[in-house]
Amino acid sequence: MTFDLRELPKLLTDLYAIVARLEKLAPGRKFTPDGHLVGSIGEAVAAYAYGLELFTASGKQHDARTPDGRHVQIKLTQGQSVALSYDCEHLLVLRLDRKLGFVEIYNGPGAPVWARIAGKRAEGLQRQIRLSTLRSIAEVEGGVRLPQMQPLPDILPKALEAAGMTFIEESGEGQDVRLRKTDPNERGGSA
Numbered sequence: 001m002t003f004d005l006r007e008l009p010k011l012l013t014d015l016y017a018i019v020a021r022l023e024k025l026a027p028g029r030k031f032t033p034d035g036h037l038v039g040s041i042g043e044a045v046a047a048y049a050y051g052l053e054l055f056t057a058s059g060k061q062h063d064a065r066t067p068d069g070r071h072v073q074i075k076l077t078q079g080q081s082v083a084l085s086y087d088c089e090h091l092l093v094l095r096l097d098r099k100l101g102f103v104e105i106y107n108g109p110g111a112p113v114w115a116r117i118a119g120k121r122a123e124g125l126q127r128q129i130r131l132s133t134l135r136s137i138a139e140v141e142g143g144v145r146l147p148q149m150q151p152l153p154d155i156l157p158k159a160l161e162a163a164g165m166t167f168i169e170e171s172g173e174g175q176d177v178r179l180r181k182t183d184p185n186e187r188g189g190s191a
Contacts, residue, residue, distance in 0.1 A: 005048055005153055012041075016098065032078060042076025042094055045102055050092065051149035061086040066146060073110060082134075083126035087114040092146060093134055102152040106134040108143035 015033060022031040036058075043063050047054050052064035052072060062071035073088035078096050088110035095103045106113070116137060117127040 005044070008041075008045075008153060034078070038076050038078065038096065039074075041096070043074050045076070045153060046072075046074045046092055046094065049102075049148050049150050049152050050146045052146075062088055066090070070146075072146065077131070080132070081128045081130045083128050084114065084117065085125040085127075087111065087118075090144075090146065093131070094152070095131065104152065105131050106138050107145045108138055108141055112137050112141045112143075 019031045019033065023029065040057070043054055043057075046052055047064060050072075051067055052074075053067075054064045055062060061073065063074040064072045066072060071089040073084070073086075073091050075082040075084070075091070075093045076096055077093070078098075082093055084091075091106055091108065091110040091113055093104075093106040095105050097103055113129060113134065116133065117129050120127045
């Protein structure tokens with residue numbers, strides 16, 4: 001199955017504009033898109049970028065198959081960790097950063113990741129692992145990576161720019177960001 005992601009930049013821009021508006025209307029509340037929405041976006045983007053065949057949605061252990069037959073668990077997060085419920089043959093973890101777009105965090109065998117979290121107390125069936133830990137496992141393990149057939153969509157920054165929007169940071173941590181309409185008279189650099 002192939003995916004046409006040409007509309008994705010505009011749709012995600014609209015989604016984050018709605019999130020920003022909701023957060024403005026209800027100060028102190030977060031309206032972060034998550035759950036099935038983010039999971040399905042991650043699966044569609046991974047299928048597009050890595051040439052994967054997706055299984056039926058909400059599968060138990062794996063989300064897709066590679067052209068050479070490997071089974072893949074796909075995770076997309078906007079935070080600093082992901083939750084796993086089961087060991088998997090291959091794990092692909094992407095992060096959707098409001099400023100950077102999609103970033104590959106981990107692309108390798110699932111066994112070393114599961115070995116790191118198997119003994120952790122589970123919340124329900126899920127065990128959390130931090131993205132920093134995934135990066136360190138990737139450095140040590142190496143392993144066979146899925147080749148990218150297409151680049152990850154560089155969607156948010158370009159879509160925001162096309163919509164005349166930009167992110168402004170509300171705190172020094174870079175964690176709290178808001179959308180702002182770009183002033184067409186603004187110029188970068190000094191005059």
